Structures are given as C-alpha cells and as structure tokens.
Amino acid sequence: MITITPMKDKDIPVVAEIERLSFNFPKPEAIFREDEHKYLVARDGDKIVGYIGVEKVLDETHIINMAVHPDYRGQDIGKRLMQHVLNDEDVFFLEVRVSNEKAKNIYEKYGFRAINMRQSYYADGEDAYVMRRLPGE
Ligand SMILES: CC(C)(COP(=O)(O)OP(=O)(O)OC[C@H]1O[C@@H](n2cnc3c(N)ncnc32)[C@H](O)[C@@H]1OP(=O)(O)O)[C@@H](O)C(=O)NCCC(=O)NCCS
Numbered sequence: 001m002i003t004i005t006p007m008k009d010k011d012i013p014v015v016a017e018i019e020r021l022s023f024n025f026p027k028p029e030a031i032f033r034e035d036e037h038k039y040l041v042a043r044d045g046d047k048i049v050g051y052i053g054v055e056k057v058l059d060e061t062h063i064i065n066m067a068v069h070p071d072y073r074g075q076d077i078g079k080r081l082m083q084h085v086l087n088d089e090d091v092f093f094l095e096v097r098v099s100n101e102k103a104k105n106i107y108e109k110y111g112f113r114a115i116n117m118r119q120s121y122y123a124d125g126e127d128a129y130v131m132r133r134l135p136g137e
Contacts, residue, residue: 002077004084007032007039007051014048015041022067025123038064040084042077052081061085063094066103078103082110088135095121095128104129111137 007015016029032039035053042050049072053064063085068077086092095118096103104114112131121128 002042002044002049002080004040004042004080007036007041009033009036011041011048012036015039015051018048018051018067018069019065021070023065027065035064040081042068042081044072050077050081052085054085059091061090061092063092078106079109082106086110086133091135092133094131096131097122098127098129104131107131107133113137 012029012032015032016026019026019032035055038055039051039053041048042052048069050066050068052066055062055064066078066081068081092112094107094112096107098117110133112133114129115132116130118128118130120126
C-alpha cells in the first residue's frame with residue numbers, strides 16, 4: 001500500500017538518490033535539507049519510492065518537482081502524489097522541460113495548462129513550459 005507523509009531528516013538520502021536517478025542535473029542533498037518542510041514522500045511499506053516538493057509563493061502554490069523511483073514508475077504513484085497536494089482553493093503553478101512529455105501528460109490530466117515558456121530555464125539551456133492550474137480545473 002502506498003502512503004504519503006511529510007519528508008523526515010532520515011528520508012533525505014533516499015530522496016536524493018531518487019533525484020539522482022531521475023534528473024540529469026539533480027539537486028544536491030543540501031537543498032533537500034534546507035527545504036525539508038516542503039517535501040512529501042511516497043512509501044511502499046517502508047521503502048521510499050517517490051517524492052513531491054511544494055511551496056507557497058505569494059498567493060500561488062508552486063510544485064517544485066516530483067519524481068518516482070525508476071523501478072516504481074507507471075504504477076500511479078506520480079498521480080497519487082499529485083492528488084495529495086492539489087486542492088480546489090489554490091492556484092498552482094510549475095515549470096516542466098518542454099521535452100518531458102510524460103510529466104506534461106500528468107500535469108494536463110490534473111488540469112494544468114501551459115501559459116508561458118521560459119527560454120533556457122534549465123542549466124543545459126532547455127526551455128521550460130510554465131503550467132498553471134486554476135481552482136476547479
Ligand atoms: C514523471 C513521473 C514522476 C511520473 O511518475 P509515475 O509514477 O511513473 O506516473 P503514473 O504511473 O502516476 O502515471 C501518471 C501519468 O503519467 C503519464 N505517463 C506515465 N508513463 C508514461 C509514459 N511512459 N509515457 C507517456 N506518459 C506517461 C500518463 O499520463 C499517466 O497517466 P495514465 O496512467 O492515466 O495514462 C516519473 O516518470 C518520474 O519520476 N520521471 C523523472 C522525473 C521527472 O520527470 N519529474 C517530473 C518533472 S518535475
């Protein structure tokens with residue numbers, strides 16, 4: 001059974017490992033330590049299999065990032081993480097690589113729409129879509 005709970009100190013090395021397995025330019029462990037309170041982890045029993053980071057920026061909620069361990073992808077864990085953080089009161093936004101069709105698909109499924117593009121947003125020069133979800137979408 002998958003459970004979703006706030007990230008604790010002791011979860012950070014595993015979360016950082018999933019980050020390294022998921023991104024070409026992974027955030028260092030120190031960033032997860034600084035932002036510990038912004039992250040939630042998904043567990044399958046005792047094992048951490050994914051995480052999502054969320055922060056409130058002015059009157060909008062920003063989804064910082066999300067990843068699922070490669071061995072656990074395609075089992076609805078990404079969707080579970082999204083369902084856990086979304087609500088129908090707040091405006092949400094996020095950035096996603098223009099090449100990341102998979103992530104874009106999930107976000108669209110949950111009512112996010114691309115509203116803008118940020119040129120060379122990522123360290124390797126790739127552009128990002130800015131996606132927004134309005135309450136009730
Ligand atoms: C993006 C990611 C978090 C999805 O997690 P997941 O647990 O595999 O996703 P789910 O099983 O919940 O699938 C959710 C949706 O993603 C999309 N999706 C999943 N696998 C896909 C694939 N192989 N191709 C295209 N779309 C796919 C579908 O829309 C799917 O919904 P559906 O099953 O109703 O069709 C995971 O692939 C990942 O960690 N990727 C690397 C990191 C990343 O890109 N993070 C997001 C950017 S911040």
